[in-house]
Amino acid sequence: MIRSMTAYACAESTTPLGLLSCELRSVNHRYLELSPRLPEELRALESQMRERVANKLTRGKVDLGMRLRSNGAATTGLQLNDVLLGQLAQAAAQLAPRFPGLTTDFVGLLGVDGVLVKPDVDQSELHADALALLDQALDDMVATRLREGERLAGFIAERLDGIAAIVVRVRGWLPEIRAALRQKLETKLADFRQGTDATRLEQELVLQLSRIDVDEELDRLSAHLAEARRILKLSDANGRRLDFLMQEFNREANTLGSKSVDQRTTQAAVELKVLIEQMREQVQNIE
Secondary structure, three states, X not given: XXXXXXXXXXXXXEEOOEEEEEEEEEEXXXXXXXXXXXXXXXXXXXXXXXXXXXXXXXXXXXXXXXXXXXXXXXXXXXXXXXXXXXXXXXXXXXXXXXXXXXXXXXXXXXXXXXXXXXXXXXXXXXXXXXXXXXXXHHHHHXXXXXXXXXHHHHHHHHHHHHXXXXXXXXHHHHHHHHHHHHHHHHHHHHHXXXXXOHHHHHHHHHHHHHHXXXXXXHHHHHHXXXXXXXXXXXXXXXXXXXXXXXXXHHHHHHHHHHHOOOHHHHHXXXXXXXXXXXXXXXXXXXX
């Protein structure tokens, strides 16, 4: 199944310490790159969270954010670190002569690391809640990626059908194009037939026709179409395979254009490149 790398998911749960929320955002990236933002109470879980994300996602730049909004139920009031406050007061007294206008902001003082004493919490319960919440958000993100992937698969399938139609049209033109080219070459060589080896002229004609022959390119385009449709049905991550296949499609379209001796095949090569480029842009978002 096709999965997009662009997705968003969030989840919340209530814990004894307050409301715990998890937010996931992902965009396309060549590899899996996780950027976690965790509160201090959950930083010890970073390695486990990375492992869980890697088990569900294979590619994409993923931002993981968790927040714990305290409900105040676990505390009976502000608990201050009296020892640290005494040290800060002593330092302020020492600095006062050098800085006469020195003032202390109460809110800023509370923001000093260690001034507020955090109550002991059951870390194991909080960690279990956080991991369960991450799993919930990841499941939601995978489902979102699948839904977006279905849309991308439909878009790509339409372009593949367009390429297949062009291949059929070009195959139908080939007999007429070859006959016209043969007539054109024979007309040009007519003046040189007298006194010239007819076999040699025929060999030259065959050589010119072979140089503009595109049967091989059309066969390869048909093979790439079959492979692309097969990849779209695979269950594992397949973005890299499709990205490589877009290069192969483009190579055949370029060769078809360079060999063209007819306005119709020249236009067909241009249409092919437009369809391939449209697919390539979308493939960049596939996991």
